Amino acid sequence: MAGGLVALLDDVAALARLAAASVDDIGAAAGRAGVKAAGVVVDDAAVTPRYVQGFDPARELSVIRRIATGSLRNKLVFILPAALLLSQFLPWLLTPILMVGGTYLCFEGAEKLWEKFGPGHHAPQAPVAAAAGADHEATMVAGAIRTDFILSAEIMVIALNEVSDEPFVSRALILVVVALGITALVYGAVGLIVKMDDIGLHLAQRTSAVAQRVGRGLVVAMPVFLRVLAAVGVVAMLWVGGHILLVGIDDLGWSAPYDAVHHVEEAVGGGAAGWLVNTGFSAVLGVVAGAVAVAVMHLVPRRRHA
Template structure:
C-alpha cells in the first residue's frame, strides 16, 4: 500500500513537473501583468489586493478550469488542441495590441468614472479586472498542462493539474507581492544608518519603474513565444507541416554547435515561434483596427 502511494505520488510529481515546465511562458506573462493592478493604492492596501487576486485565481483554477479540463480529457480529448490553438492565437493578438500601443505611444484610457470612484469601489474594480485577466491566462496554463498529461490515468491528471495550479498560483503571487512592495522595501532600507543599506534602498526605489517596464516587455515577448509555439505544435498535430518544418530547418544548424547546441536550437525555435506569433497577432490586430476605423468613418 505504502509503495503504491509513493509510486502514485512520484507519477503525479513527474507529470506536474512536465506540465508546469511547458506552461512557464504564460506564468512569466501572468507575473508581469498582475503588479499593475495593485499599483496606485496606499501601501497598506497593496498586499491585501494581491491576496484577493490570488484567492480569485485559485477559485478560477479549482472551481472552473481544472474540473472543465478533466471533463474535456474524459469526454472530448479531441478538443484540447483546438482550444490550445485558440488560446495561443489570443495570446498573439494581445501581445500585438501591446506592441501597437507602445509604437503609437497610446495611453490606456481610464475606466469611465474612475476618478469619481471611492477607494473601496476602485479597489473592487481593479481586483475584478485582475481576476478576469487571470482567468484567461490560467485557462491557457491549465490547457497547456493538460496537453502534457492526457496519456496518464484520470486520477493522475487531476492530481497533476491541481498541483500545478497550486504551485503556480503560490509562486506567481508570491513574486507579485515582492514586486509590489519592492519600493517600500527600498524606502525602508534608505532610512537605515548603514551606507550600503542606503545605497541599495535608493537604488531599488529609482530602478523600480525600469523593472516594471522590463517586466511588461518580458511579458509581451512571452505571450508571442508561447502563442506561436502552441500554433506550431497545433499545425504539426493536424498534419500541416510547412511552417513547423521551416522552424526545424532553421534550428537544425544550431544543434551542431558544441556544448550549446540544444540551448541554441531552443532559442532559434523560440524566436521563430515569437515571429510567427507577431505576424498572426499583428494581422488580427491590424484587421480589427482597420474595421474599427472604417466603422468610425461611416458614422
C-alpha cells in the first residue's frame, strides 16, 4: 500500500513538473510572439491617448477602461477564434492576411506624413470632447474600439504567425496570454500617460521645492512627449508594415527583395547594424507601399471627380 502511495505521489509530481514546464513554454512563446508585434503595440499606445483628450480628468480613466474592455473583447471574442480557425484549416491565408494588414499600416503611416507635409497640409485635429454627456463619450469610445480592432487583429495575427507550429491548444493559450498581456501593457501605459500631467499638477502644489520642480517639469514635458510618441507611432507603422510586406513577398515566392536586404545585413556584420539595415529597408518599403495606397485611396478618386 505504501509503495502504491509513493508511486502515485511520484506520478503527481511528474505531472506537476510537466504542467509547470508547459506553462513556462507557453509564457516564453507568448513573450516571443509579443516581441514580434512590438511595433504595432507602440502604434496602439500612441494612437489611443488622442481619444481621451478634452474629457473631464475625472472621466479619463473610466474612458480608458471602457476602451481597454472593448479591446480585450475584440481580441478574445472575435479575432482569436477567427485566427485559430484560419491557422487550423487555411494556414496558407495567414501570410496574405498579414500582408493586407501590413499594407494598411503603411497606408496609415503614409497618410499621416501626407497630412503633415503634403500640399495644403495642416495639423490633424484630435478628437475633442467638446460636447459633454454619455452619448458623446460612447461615440468616442466606439471610435477608439474600431481603430483598436484593426491594430489588435494585426497584433494577434503576427503573434499567431510566430507560433503557428505549436499544437492547437498551445496556440490558443499563447494567444490568450498575448491578448491579456498586451492589452494590460498598452492601456496601463495609456492610463499613465494621460494622467501624467495631473500627477505633475499635484506635485507642483506640494510644499517641497523638489516636488514642485518635478511637477512643473512633467506638465511642460508631457505635450512634447505626446508629440514624440505620435511620431514614433508613425515610424512604427511604416517599419512594421514594410517588414511584414518584405517577409510576406519572400514567403509567397519572390525572394529577390528579401535576399538583397539579407546580403546587406551580412555585409555590415549583422548584429545591431544588421538590424538597422533591415529596419531602414523595411521603412523605405513601407513609405513606398503607403504612398501608393494613399494615391489610390485619395488622389485618384479626386482626379476622377474633378
